[in-house]
Amino acid sequence: MDLPQDPTLLLVIFILCFILYLSLKSNWGHGNLPPGPTPLPLLGNMLEIGGDFVKSMMKLRDKYGDVFTVYLGSRPVVIVTGYKAVKEIYVDKSDYYLNRGDMPIWDDFYKNYGLALTNNIERWKELRRFSLSTLREFGFGKRSTEDRIQEETRHLIEELRKSKESFFDPRQCLSRALCNIIFSVMFGNRCEYKDEEIATVLSCIYESFVTASSPWGQIYEMFPGVMRYVPWYHKKFFKYLEKLKQYVNEKVKINQKTLDPDNPRDYIDAFLIKMEKEKGKTNSEYNMVNLLSSTLQIFFAGVEPSSSTLTYSLLLILKYPDIRAKMHKEIDQVIGRDRNPTIHDRNDMPYTEAVIHEIQRFTDPLPLGVPRKTTKEVKLQGYTLPKDINVFPLLTSVLKDPTCFKYPKEFNPENFLNEKGEFQKNSAFMPLAAGKRNCLGEALVRMKLFLFLITILQNFDLKSPLPLEEVDINPTVSGLGSFPKPYKIAFIPR
Template sequence: MCFSDDVTLHLTLVVSCLFLFIGFKHFWKKGNLPPGPTPLPILGNYLQLSNGDIVKSLLKLSEKYGDVFTVYLGSRPVIVVTGYKSVKEVYVDRGDDFLARGDMPSFDFDYKNYGIAFTSNMDRWRELRRFSLSTMRNFGIGKRNTEDRIQEEALCLVTELRKTKESLVEPRQYISKAACNVLFCIMFGNRHDYEDEELLNVLSLISSTFVLVSSRWGQLYEMFPWIMRFIPGRHQNIFVYMKKLLQFVEKRVEMNRKTLDENNPGNFVDAFLIKMEKENTNPKTEYHLTNLVNSTLQIFFAGVETISTTLTYSLLLIMKYPDILAKVHKEIDKVIGRERCPKIQDKNQMPFTDAVLHEIQRFIDLLPMGVPRKTTKDITYRGYSIPMHTNVFPMLSSVLKDPICFPYPNEFNPKNFLDENNQFKKNDAFMPLASGKRICLGEGLVRMELFILLVSILQNFNLKSPVPPEDLDTTPDISGLGNFPKQYKMAFIPR
């Protein structure tokens, strides 16, 4: 970020604080919360978290205050939980106490508590999750199942990569199109050509939104949402992009409504529209247009971004470690060969590749702070009194790099998931997309897509970097809600 941006950012903070100081007659009630750095009036712990990398800042604070501590984002207290045992307690052992969705102002402004992923209404969440899980299991509906869709898209992706003719390209632009098309099929019932303007526009909006939310501007908005909403800055584009995405989904829903065959639903939107018609006399129903649009965008957004970033990071890591690529190539040739498309059951015979896939997800640490939770009632936790609706950050980064759970926590090493016989070894601390009742809805889809798409690429290509492998930088370019790799170029060399 340039100097002028830094000045603008801090001036924005000063103005924000002045407005907040005028409007606030009441500050925080500390009560008996876990210990943490002393917050300042209005600012909270901004000074401890303002270096542009909130993840590192929070992990650094845990070294002083322990596995469970409190920070203030502005005047909002947040309980930060680190380490496998503590995070597992939040997700699983006492999951019902921490089951509500936490505040995410950057998204909450547009979603307004509707949809499946960002609602704090527990009855709404339970009903929509039950429906969505059942519906997602059925897709593809009819003649084609989900694996068929992914395999077909993998073939399209390989075809597009061959067209690059070994030239240097940015891989994300191809990977994200494949990931987006899989979700297009499941949610709306069709895919798009890779040069389709609508596909490219949606991908740009999703990526730009997620990057902005994770940036310093996004972090500042998360701390001071009620005043930052009215302050100029890059964060304002979040709402512009989100509005366009919601409008896109509204348009697609209307297209599906016009072609709907109630006896043969072909995708998630069709199934929801049918459910809406069945429930149209129930005044308390959760099956209405607002929940349909918001749920569809939330599932679509998360699925596209998760796969796109994970696969982009995957190719960078595998290029950096050519010995690992050689072993994966050997296993692919032995189990699958080079003629047929990979299928998910192949993974059972490919322990090293499976370990590599798990290690990629562990190492890149896609959602380092997890997705915020809230307490569902007043609770006692570790001897502290935590009120109902208190925000909680389960720091997934601290779990995926917990030295108690992984022998090589800070290096990329597939041995983290291999036993002494070089067979795949499960690890309960592997929770890249959370754990428990509120785990990512599409976690199974992510696993399937990651395996089929990545193995299809490696089955057909060698990977070539324009710089020596040892010079490839795998540290995140941005680290906030998500970790994003630095931009890089590579060539796909046919095998």
């Protein structure tokens, strides 16, 4: 057989063969992976994924089952759906999945440093142990944190009264209140709502999260080698995070100048004191890079998705006046109008507790969860996953699992109520994951949501400028994060 003589044709054949070689090479050594759509060379399953990653994965689940493989570019990723399979990842065999999975757009910024997004297990263990101890010392999950939240709710109520029953978008106001709780723990102070500092911080957090959740962020996950050099929309993500990092750096400089080793004021002080104690120690995790990264990651997680969830909660309660009326009745019976709600009140408020759980379930704050990576070879649903394979446990598939919830696609508090109207826990309730690498401040998230929401409803009724049938409760973005569409609301004093 004669070879073609045209050099252009030869070059095309060579390039195609090279692409095929790279594609085949990337697929070797991945063990008995679950089935999935056939990937194209280099492109992987880009055509099947389309613009909405979550919806695409749920469609593929219908074809391939609860566990299947997709290729993000040339990188194989095992998608895990449904309560039973996801629980195996987070709880039953959690030690096999302790490594944080690849998240290129975040990894390119943090470079494996910090508490939450590091893939270094020893670093994660050390920084988590320190952070849990330190945050508890400054009130995480304790009475002092409840006092801080109650104080902030008073500021929020005053701000809402200033609106004088006019219609406005509540996101900024709610976000500033929630942000102040984290400010006080991490930086030792709160900001006034009109302060430009807090407005800039919140804008950067929100926009970076939205960008990472957008189709551009998903394309970056598939083709990081190319997207790092393409000057498109996704570059805003790095600009926003860099501004946040500089903000944290300025806070650190202020603390360094006024540090009293015997009287730490906040998380940054505690970290600086630990840095000094371990100065000169080989391979210490207490360095400036980990301080900046851990502070930013905790701060980021403490504001988002909490602010989106609270903003979403008011939209849902606005949409369903019958649910709001039942909450008002329970609040009046248990708390009344004259005292501040406390976290202990939820033991006597089964309907309200069910509504708050249903809010977190329905709003689906982290649809994709956070990817994991296997620490060693492991069996999953009859398949053999090799060490270091990326695994995506889809939280949205758990929160909407019809085998676990009576009304998986509806907003209905009965998902958490038994026949007697009593609050009923559900092991499939894992809005922020579960197990050893779950959200550090999950208890704080629930405390904030309960106290802020109940205090608002204790003082106000809600009114929409639109007919209720036109109020849209579908999210604008559903990927890494889920966000309510912008809406307007009026707070009517009770």
